[in-house]
Amino acid sequence: MTEAVDRHPDRPGASPEAFAERLFGSALATAETMSVYLGDRLGWYRCMVESGPLTSDALAEHTETNARYAREWLEMQCAFGILDADLTASPPTFAIPPGVAEVLTDTSSLSYLGALPRMFAASARHLPELLDAYRHGGGVSWETLGADARECQADLNRPWFDNRLAPALAGVDHLHARLSRPGAHIADIGFGAGHSTIALARAYPEATFVGLDVDDASVQMARAHAATAEVSERVRFLVADGDEASAHGPFDAAFAFECLHDMPRPVEVLAAVRRSLTPGASLIVMDEAVSDEFTGPADDLDKIMYGFSLFVCLPDSMSSPPSAATGTVFRPSTLKQYARDAGYAGVEVLPIEDFSFFRFYELTT
Known part of the structure; x- marks a missing residue:
């Protein structure tokens, strides 16, 4: 019975280890959501859809944003599996997969959720x-x-x-x-x-x-x-x-x-x-x-x-x-x-x- 409860950390009886793991996962999701807000509001996702693979410097130039922040964001997006990186290029280039692009930028799609983080940003x-x-x-x-x-x-x-x-x-x-x-x-x-x-x-x-x-x-x-x-x-x-x-x-x-x-x-x-x-x-x-x-x-x-x-x-x-x-x-x-x-x-x-x-x-x- 204990093992069954521990596999469901959203239940009150979860072990400390299971709930700690769950809360850490929630923190990761929060960081991901905040990063999506940045990509949405700064136009970074839309720029990558329109321009194709870009270096961090090119993304910053196209969007009139700071290159160092752009690089950190791009690397984080790849770390979270949102964007793809070509590490054989020098400097590396970054691209947005079609499915991700639809969810984050296609405002006519029934799958569109790119604006979702704005609600939590507002609060x-x-x-x-x-x-x-x-x-x-x-x-x-x-x-x-x-x-x-x-x-x-x-x-x-x-x-x-x-x-x-x-x-x-x-x-x-x-x-x-x-x-x-x-x-x-x-x-x-x-x-x-x-x-x-x-x-x-x-x-x-x-x-x-x-x-x-x-x-x-x-x-x-x-x-x-x-x-x-x-x-x-x-x-x-x-x-x-x-x-x-x-x-x-x-x-x-x-x-x-x-x-x-x-x-x-x-x-x-x-x-x-x-x-x-x-x-x-x-x-x-x-x-x-x-x-x-x-x-x-x-x-x-x-x-x-x-x-x-x-x-x-x-x-x-x-x-x-x-x-x-x-x-x-x-x-x-x-x-x-x-x-x-x-x-x-x-x-x-x-x-x-x-x-x-x-x-x-x-x-x-």
Whole structure:
């Protein structure tokens, strides 16, 4: 029995040696994640994709960065097995393998994760404030977390919205029919960078859309994206809280993509959206597909969501009291309770599967 427990260092009964090994591995993963952040933000990965194998001096020259730091980073990337090195060349040259390049630089790929370290970088910058919040309450807002957090979420979700949202919704017959009606008016609550709204606008060209978000920087970013996508005539992005939805309705459908768990007062927002819906319309909530209940040791999805919750989403929600303090581990039972409290008739899980880390719910009136 002891040997069986020791082989699972994520369990409370692990031996000191096993847990020490696990923690050392976590430190290695942290260093790797931080190094990926550097390669992403300094443009080193993208430069290697565009230019092919490079020496450290050439990489520094192309990216206008420091050559000594570039060499140390390149060697570390090879030590971790991310990049390849040709040691027969003098000086050595470094290259990025195609699979690694896709994950770290191809923002249209469903495998793209290059922006992922930005979320943790955003919270690391505010660890003193987070420590104070953990001691005394309060939090750190999405606005304070800044561009790293904002762009991370937007960039990671965009390929899924661009490539999979339209087919996913087309597979839900009653919803697709409502969205396809000529003149349909649709809300996107908490739209972030606007990629969800733009994907909806492309899928349903006879509809008009209103996006509501409290973060002014996100609104500006979304408006720029809508102009680039040439959908600005049918899409409006406004700085507004979700509880202002009824002022911009009525809506034939509404969406809330990966935002409800961040809201300090989600029931109030849900109730306002319900009041803004036309008869028979529904609200579609996309949120994390975490397990149904807490069971102690969890799968990797729950683990990463607890990480996001502790460092980003829960502090964001608690920065605006009074707060429901939902957190990223947003279980179905919690959403169903919020929906009941907001006056919805029911909550159903839609038959949309294999959509990144997410589950789709329909809140009916």
